[in-house]
C-alpha cells in the first residue's frame with residue numbers, strides 16, 4: 228500500500244461515487260425526522276463539496292499538509308478554498324471513497340489527527356491488510372470496506388477463468404474474515420458477498436455480470452449502514468435526558484463517529500444529532516488507552532462538528548461519575564451476543580460498572596449488523612489481543628522498561644445486565660435482551676419507549 232492523493236484526471240469518477248452515495252442518503256431520508264434530515268443534508272452536501280473542487284480530503288502532499296483545523300461551524304460549503312487555504316472542516320464524512328473504478332481510498336486513521344492522508348487499496352488482500360493494520364477501524368466501517376474490497380477483487384478477475392476467479396475470491400474472503408476477529412460486521416459483510424457470489428453462480432462464465440452483482444451487494448451494505456446510522460441517531464435522540472438550565476453531559480469511549488461507521492456514526496451519531504437539534508450538549512471523551520481512539524479521533528470529529536467536549540484519562544471517569552457530572556454514557560459495540568452481552572473497546576465494561584454504581588444510564592448504540600445471534604453470550608465473543616508495543620510505547624516513545632510483560636486485549640465484554648438499552652436501527656431494545664434481540668433480528672420493529680429522563 229502506498230499513500231496517494233487523487234490525480235487531476237480522476238474527478239468525474241469520484242464525483243459520481245459521491246453523487247450515488249448522496250443519493251442513497253436522500254432516498255433514505257423520507258422516514259427520518261427533521262433533525263436527522265438536516266444531518267443527512269449536511270452529510271450529502273459535505274460529500275459533494277469534497278468532490279466539487281478537491282476540497283478538504285484530497286491531499287496530494289501528505290507530508291506537508293496538516294489535518295484540517297477544527298472549526299466551530301458544521302456548515303458545509305461548496306466554495307473553493309483559496310490556494311493554500313484549508314477548507315473549514317465540517318462533521319459527517321465517510322472514511323472511504325472510490326478514486327476510480329478499481330481503487331478504494333481509505334483515510335489513514337493511524338495518522339490522525341496529525342495529517343489527513345488516504346491509502347489506496349485495490350482488492351481483498353490489500354483491504355484486509357489495511358483493516359489489520361488499523362488504517363480503517365470501527366466495526367461498521369470495516370464491514371463496509373471489506374465488502375468493497377471483495378467486490379474489487381471480483382472486478383479485477385472479471386476476465387479470468389471462473390475457477391481462478393472463485394479461488395481468488397475464496398482466499399480474499401478468508402483473509403478478510405481473519406483480519407480482525409471481534410467485530411461481527413466484518414465477517415457478516417464477507418458472508419453476504421459470498422452468498423451473493425454463490426447465488427449468481429460462482430463458476431458463471433459472465434465475469435462482468437458476476438462482478439456487477441458483488442458490487443451491488445457491497446453498495447447495498449454501505450447504503451444500509453448509512454440508513455442505520457441515521458435511524459439510530461434519531462432513536463437515540465429520543466432517549467437523551469433534557470436537563471433544565473444546563474447542557475446535557477454525555478460520556479463516551481473510543482471512537483464511534485463517521486470515521487468508525489461512515490457518515491453518521493453510532494454513539495457519536497446520537498451526540499451529533501443532539502447538537503444539530505440545538506440541544507446544549509457537552510461530551511466527556513475518554514482518551515481510550517492504549518490506541519487513543521478517543522484522544523486522536525473523537526476529539527477531532529467533535530471539534531469539526533462544533534460539539535463542546537473535554538478529553539479525560541480513562542481512569543478519571545470514576546470521579547466524574549461519582550461527582551454526578553455525567554447524565555448518560557453512550558458507547559458503540561463490535562459484537563452484541565444473542566443475550567445482549569456487549570463486546571466493545573477495552574475500558575467499556577468498567578464504565579458500565581461505574582454507571583450502575585452511580586445510577587447513570589448506560590446505552591449501547593449499535594446497528595443490527597453488529598448483533599450476532601450465533602454468539603450465545605459474551606464468553607463466546609473472540610477478543611482480539613494486540614501487540615505489546617501499543618502499551619509500552621506512546622506514539623513511538625517507550626514508556627516502560629524493555630522486556631516488560633504486557634496484557635493488551637483490544638476489547639472487553641459488558642454483561643447485558645449493566646446495559647440500560649441498546650439503540651438499533653430497528654428500535655430501542657430493552658431487557659430481557661434475548662427476546663428483544665430475537666424480535667429485532669426477525670425484522671419486527673422493537674417498540675421505542677418514551678424517553679426517560681434519568682434511569683439506572
Ligand code: MRU
Pocket residue numbers: 364365366367410480481482483484487488493494520558559560561571572573637
Ligand atoms: O479497535 P477499534 O478502533 O476498531 O475499535 C472500535 C470500537 O471499539 C468501537 O467502539 C466500535 O467499533 C463500535 S462503534 C463504531
